[in-house]
Amino acid sequence: ILNVEQSPQSLHVQEGDSTNFTCSFPSSNFYALHWYRWETAKSPEALFVMTLNGDEKKKGRISATLNTKEGYSYLYIKGSQPEDSATYLCAPPSANTGGFKTIFGAGTRLFVKA
Amino acid sequence: DAGVTQSPTHLIKTRGQHVTLRCSPISGHKSVSWYQQVLGQGPQFIFQYYEKEERGRGNFPDRFSARQFPNYSSELNVNALLLGDSALYLCASSRGPGVESPLHFGNGTRLTVT
Numbered sequence: 001i002l003n004v005e006q007s008p009q010s011l012h013v014q015e016g017d018s019t020n021f022t023c024s025f026p027s028s029n030f031y032a033l034h035w036y037r038w039e040t041a042k043s044p045e046a047l048f049v050m051t052l053n054g055d056e057k058k059k060g061r062i063s064a065t066l067n068t069k070e071g072y073s074y075l076y077i078k079g080s081q082p083e084d085s086a087t088y089l090c091a092p093p094s095a096n097t098g099g100f101k102t103i104f105g106a107g108t109r110l111f112v113k114a
Numbered sequence: 115d116a117g118v119t120q121s122p123t124h125l126i127k128t129r130g131q132h133v134t135l136r137c138s139p140i141s142g143h144k145s146v147s148w149y150q151q152v153l154g155q156g157p158q159f160i161f162q163y164y165e166k167e168e169r170g171r172g173n174f175p176d177r178f179s180a181r182q183f184p185n186y187s188s189e190l191n192v193n194a195l196l197l198g199d200s201a202l203y204l205c206a207s208s209r210g211p212g213v214e215s216p217l218h219f220g221n222g223t224r225l226t227v228t
Contacts (some may be wrong), residue, residue, distance in 0.1 A: 004156075032213040043118070043204070048121035089156050092165070093213040100213050101170040102147070104156030 004072040006090055013080050015114055020076045021108040023090030027071035030094050034102065035055035035064055035075055047075075047088075080112045116140070119221035120205050126226045127195050135190045137222045139207030145169075147217060148180055149204040153172040157204055163188055164211040192225075200227045 005024045013019050018025045025033065040045040050056040053068040061078045078086055087107040093100040122150035122196045127133050139146050145164040149157035162170035163182035177193045185209075192199055202224050 032155055034216060036217075043219035043221045044206075044217075046218070049216050051214060091156075100219065101159040101162060101172060102212065103159060104149075106156045108153065 004090065004092060004103055004105040006088075006108050008108060009106070010109040011110070012111045016082060017080050017112075018076070018078045019110065020074050021088065021110075023075070023105055024071075025074045025090070025092045027069060029089055029095065030068045030071075032093070033073050033101065034093070035073070035092040036089040036091065036104075037086045038107070041049050041082070044089060061072055075108075077110070080081065082112045082114045085110055085112045096114060118205055118207050118218055119225050120203075120221060123221065124224045124226075125196055126228060127187070128228055129197060131227075132191065132194060133225060135192075135205075137188045137190070137205030137207075137220060139186050139188070139205075140218055143209055143218070144186055145205035145208045145211045145215065146182055146186065146204050148188070148190045149207045151202045151204055152200075153180035153202065153221070160168050160190065162211060169211050191208050195227045197227050200225060202212075204220075 007022050035047040036044040048064050050066040055066040057064050063076045066073045087109045089104045089107045091104045093102045121136045147162040148160040151157040159172035161180040166182045180190045182188045202222045206219045206223045208215035
């Protein structure tokens with residue numbers, strides 16, 4: 001069973017603070033890593049799909065890095081805004097009979113106070 | 115383009131009953147996945163279908179079944195409902211079943227079993 005761990009479980013920051021959180025996953029049989037943002041009362045939204053060791057992706061103030069050899073990914077938010085408040089989920093697909101299944105971590109819940 | 119649509123949005127059922135949840139993917143997406151999400155956890159993988167064939171199955175009992183239709187829409191069926199089946203059921207579509215295809219989620223069906 002693929003074990004995906006995210007830390008911290010929750011995070012409270014002030015507007016303007018920069019923050020980061022971690023996703024840990026087994027480094028063997030790595031295929032890809034997905035990051036999603038899930039705002040309250042909305043559906044999860046894809047942020048990044050990362051596949052290569054050393055990958056760095058950026059979308060506005062949000063960026064992510066990937067280390068497949070040691071099995072972790074960091075998500076960074078620069079200058080947090082209240083609208084960044086959401087649960088951030090990481091999900092590495094794993095092989096399943098005939099295909100893949102995307103296993104989600106429990107998420108990091110970010111609260112940004114104005 | 116319309117996003118992923120799920121119906122119904124909310125549902126209340128009694129223990130032992132059967133339920134059918136429906137999902138229409140984004141136009142052009144041929145893969146549909148189902149997830150169960152309970153409070154405090156990330157979405158748990160139930161099934162993935164691609165081109166009407168099951169491509170992945172999570173650790174759920176045989177009471178859970180699904181199918182995909184020629185128009186790529188999908189149904190999730192749960193028989194003999196238990197209290198523990200109360201959850202948010204998410205459907206996600208993607209262009210293909212591969213690990214590099216990000217998932218596009220619907221708003222979910224909130225199932226309450228009493």
